[in-house]
Amino acid sequence: MPEPDDLILQVRDLRTWFLTDAGPVRAVDGVSFFLRRGETLGIVGESGSGKSVCAKSIMRLLDEPARIVGGSIVFRGRDLASLDENAMRDVRGREIAMVFQDPMTSLNPVLRIAKQLVEAMTAHGRFRRAAALARAITLLRRMGVPGAERAVMSWPHQFSGGMRQRVMLAMGFSNEPALLIADEPTTALDVTIQSQILDLLRELNADFHTAVILISHDLGVIANVCSRILVMYAGEVVEEGPPEELLSDPRHPYTWALLHAAPRLDAEAHDRRLVTIEGQPPDPRAWPEGCRFRARCPFAIEVCAEHPALLPIGEDRATRCWVTQAGGTLHTPERIAASPAPLAASAPAPLLVVKGLKKHFLLAKDSLFAAPRVLRAVDGVDLEVARGETLGVVGESGCGKSTLARLITRLHEPTSGSIVFDGTDITHATPAQIRPLRRRMQMIFQDPYASLNPRMSVGEILTGPLKLHGIAADEAAARRRVLELLSLVGLPARAAQRFPHEFSGGQRQRISIARALSVGPDLVVADEPISALDVNIQAQIINLMVDLQERLGLTYLFIAHDLAVIRHVCDRIVVLYLGRVMEMAPAATLFARPLHPYTQSLIAAAPVPDARIERTRRRVQLRGEPASPIAPPSGCPFRTRCPIAQPRCAAEVPPILDAGAGQFVACHFPGAQA
């Protein structure tokens, strides 16, 4: 334990419960930790682990029925758990600031940025209005908002998500707080913007000596910024330590599982299956007796029936595990050293051929006589998908990857170009012409909560397609097929009678997969199928998709924004930017030898859950934000952010060059270094 005068925050046995009519939900149940002056502490855990409630408890931003029912939060000599509301208001914003996950809703849409920043400063009586306005501009400039004098008079809707998060940070730092709590501040942002914000957070921590609590589900993000990590599970801290040690030598099986469940950007995958832990987190209404992780723990022993305490093991490290406290080790999981997946020996005719595909959406006119505006969502994409392969499509939000998926499955009609599916041109096929092909081409969606009709039972969801396409001869055959499908995706037979809301996110995604498979497709287009799920559930779904591909010979078009996931599951990868293909290559080649500057910076921006790598990595920081697909730049669309752009890039659209070994790149200066 550090010297008391070095401590800024000391949380002891904090218990925050939701006192619902049906009994207490023990979201935070006995959390203790401390924070030194100017320290960066990361709190990591999956959804429902209590990390956000913990942060809100410190700020006392709890809504009914949540209440702090026990413990203390000593911040600079005062116990925030029992401070009265008036005194608490002085602490909030002035001494402790908070930045939230969703930058789209955390600013007030009807007030100018200036007004919101100035109010944040004058509210505590530290600044006069004029001084506050000048300071607001200085702060915005410090946060990297371009044209701060002009930007300060803007409205929130004129800013992108990344810019709003900078404004939130400016607001957070405006009163020079001693502590900043950032709750998933980059989760809603693209990877290149995330990297900018994380860099900014590190710099601010160094410049202002403000202590930071960073909450995230992403070990890579935490490793990037923090000097100490708390791992939370089931309402309590299960492990604590510096990232260098905790991430390379985890001493709690849950941390171990988190680390191994996430695909690594910096490691070659020998097997596409990931290490997962069974089951779901326990119910916060009734935590299990003994160790709360016991039911899912591959290392559990008899003594785990007793609840372990968080005990120190070595300097600065602590764990809540009987096995490692007794000196036991957590072995590295055995991976089946499978031979590299045999690529479907370059089948003569590819399953899907897309040529010059464009989708331009007409937007509403500004006025009656204005020229119609066009959003170029997909602007000339060529690709081929071979039978049995997994083609990954990666890019930031707005790059057109979801539109591409909906064009290929013909939910949208292309503006121009052609889509040929197994020899049939479906570019402008009518719904009646396309219906028989729908059996062979299915889609898996991103949001497991929106993609299943809440009023239909799982059985109805799965029999609908069977009846429509006349696959099952009668009711009995349909029922048999539903049971087959459920067991195929690892759900119990009784799931057929249940409704979607009775399932967790991961289970719903399994239902969604079963629905896609019900008609026996050849091609499955998966649009961000795992991005809404927790790490361990992501791993389970990836494993399922890999299994199904092997058993049923499926071809996948896998769309994602997460490079590590894409690298892990795909044979070949297409990198999209503003509706165009920037680079296309076999997965291993793309990561070993990225030729396009955009690919290079994407790879550099993705955080890796290894503090040593994070500290030493060379970063190609991308400037600014993506251009608008309504007014794309002339020439190369990437040139406005490109570190190696030349005048030629503005004049000529770079053609797609064959770089050999299946690698294609659309750049005038492929492979050049910034």
Added chain:
Amino acid sequence: MSGIALPAIASPRRRWARRYGLAAFGAAVIATWLVLAVFAPWIAPYDPSTVDVAARLQPPSASHWLGTDALGRDVATRVIFGARISLLVGFTVVLIGGAFGTLLGALAGYVRGWAEEALMRLTDLVFCFPPIILAMAIAAALGIGTVNTCIAMLVVWWPKFARLARSLILTQRSLEYVEAAQSIGFGPAHILLRQIIPNAVGPLIVLLTLDLGNAILVFAGLSFLGLGVVPPTAEWGAMVAEGRELVQQWWVATFPGIAILSVVMGFNFVGDGLRDWLDPHARTR
């Protein structure tokens, strides 16, 4: 637990009573009125139209519980018979108007394009006028009578359902399960009728219920102004109109007024209860 007392957990019965107590009360009131309306000829002590000038304007007594009106008719009998026409008109207007408006609105929301635009401008046109004034004008043009008043009310009634249905369909349409159904190959009719509408009925049923009271109130208002029923039919609004000059004989206007109040409140309580019950957010609390 560090001395902080936890509030007692309410028993399931008390929780239910707290949430749905008023709704249950409203349902009971409406059920009572329905029974009275259906069995009026057997329950009511007198005939609603028999004039007895000798017994005119008698205060409430043992023989006339709620007194008699200016023509000596029994107020209690007429209030009971009045429930028939009020409830009938209320249900007719709301069900027909609701069904028509919902269907049009749902189509507009699903098909989009010029059809949507035309329909929405039409609803704007109706919304331009205060509903009761517009209904009065139409009823007056068509001539006095219950059927004509119903038609007038239907004209002003359907647009709000069309509006709500359209916005509900638009919300549902943007959810991925609709795209999933499209990618499986279901046609637009199946998607709209079997997949989207079932997800949109909740708020529509709430509006329907809340609106029943409203429709009864508007009909009573039109009758009060002399546009609803043809005398001597017993109707609450008309009865209040007959009693409005009779300050001394307060019972003539008061009891039909209380009848209107109780029915409208009853439907409102039930509607609020339904809203809570259908709202998943409120439910988890």
